[in-house]
Amino acid sequence: MRIHSPSLHELHAFAAAARLGSFSRAAEELCVTQGAISRAIARLEEHLGVALFAREGRHSVLTPTGAGYLDAVGPSMATIESATLALRQRRGPRQLRLSVAPSLFSHWLIPRLPDFRARHPDIALSFAPYRRDDPLTAPEIDAWIRVGRSDWPAGLATDYLVGRELVPICRPADLQGPQAIRTPADLLTRPLLFHSNYPDNWARWFAGVGCAHGPLVPAADFELVSLLVQAVIAGLGVAVVQRALVEPELAAGRIALTMDRPVLLDRGYHLCRPKGRAPQPALEDLRAWLLEQAAA
Structure with a gap:
């Protein structure tokens, strides 16, 4: 025919x-x-x-x-x-394409991904490049993990994961000897390292623990949390960071909490996905796993 x-x-x-x-x-x-x-x-x-x-x-x-x-x-x-x-x-394998903020990706998500793969070997993950000005609407991306508050666009469904706990970090050696850090006021005598994207972090933490202070002048500032942590390890000063981003360094003893007094931020990392798309069982499996990891 x-x-x-x-x-x-x-x-x-x-x-x-x-x-x-x-x-x-x-x-x-x-x-x-x-x-x-x-x-x-x-x-x-x-x-x-x-x-x-x-x-x-x-x-x-x-x-x-x-x-x-x-x-x-x-x-x-x-x-x-x-x-x-x-x-x-x-x-074939169920596929998900994600876009993840770099700091959370490297410090929090990647160390946990072997567990996800072990539980869901049928789900293949791929990762899109991070864009700071991403409108979170690209049809080829299934979900995003981004830092933000509660004022997300109406077209997004969001779940808070981690990142609201702000903690001060130092070298373990800074907690020993006669000049050891013991109180929030002791931190004011040390070089303060700033995150250049969030320069008010130190002021937020001091206010949260009720420690009065004068003008806070950075000894140095860094755009990436990884560089901030390396500066603390090198002895350049002390810093405040989101606890979720320094778990590996804390567990390995490369850094220490100056004191376990977290202050809660109004921002954190959220899983974001557009409303109105067809249901994806693979995305629901990922969401459940992320929420479990965050709760743990």
């Missing part, structure tokens, strides 16, 4: 250009060149013997014939896509 239908490549190019009203935007969505879209649609029009698009300024709009053809083939294309996706999800 002779096959009269065009190729799926041509149909996908046609449907994307029809939906987006632009060959260039269709090319971006399908990860091909604009020329590839133009050629695919030209082949389709030649095969059918009709014009599917007309140019209006910079936009490509469907002709009445093109609109009718899209109405006819669109549902079948959607059926093929959903059937293929369902089969791939059954036969």
Whole structure:
């Protein structure tokens, strides 16, 4: 039997250009060149013997014939896509793509990931690059872990994980001898190291423990928590950090808490995912595991 239908490549190019009203935007969505879209649609029009698009300024709009053809083939294309996706999800690993704030990623999440893999070997995780100005809407990303307060956009579902506990850290040697740190006021005699993105952390901590102070002048400031910790280890001074970000260094004895008096911040790390997307069992498994790790 002779096959009269065009190729799926041509149909996908046609449907994307029809939906987006632009060959260039269709090319971006399908990860091909604009020329590839133009050629695919030209082949389709030649095969059918009709014009599917007309140019209006910079936009490509469907002709009445093109609109009718899209109405006819669109549902079948959607059926093929959903059937293929369902089969791939059954036969292959469940996949999640995440974007995680770097400090939490390296200091808190990565050391725990072997446990997640052991419990969920069927879930494959991949990680998108971190963007500070990310609107948290990219369709190719399933979830984000970001620092923030409670004022998230209405379109996001969020769960607080960790990061609200602010604690002072020093070298273990700073807790020994006649000049040892024993009280919050003792910290005021030491060089104070600041996080350049959160310069008010020291003031928040001193206020939280009721220790009066004058102007707080940084001995040095650092943009990354990892550099801040290394500066403390090197003996440059003392710092305040989110407890969740220094667990490995505390456990290994490379740093110590000057005193176990955490002050709670109004910000912390949250798991964020867009509302309205189709349910993902793999994402629910990850969410449950993250909340369990955070509670522990």
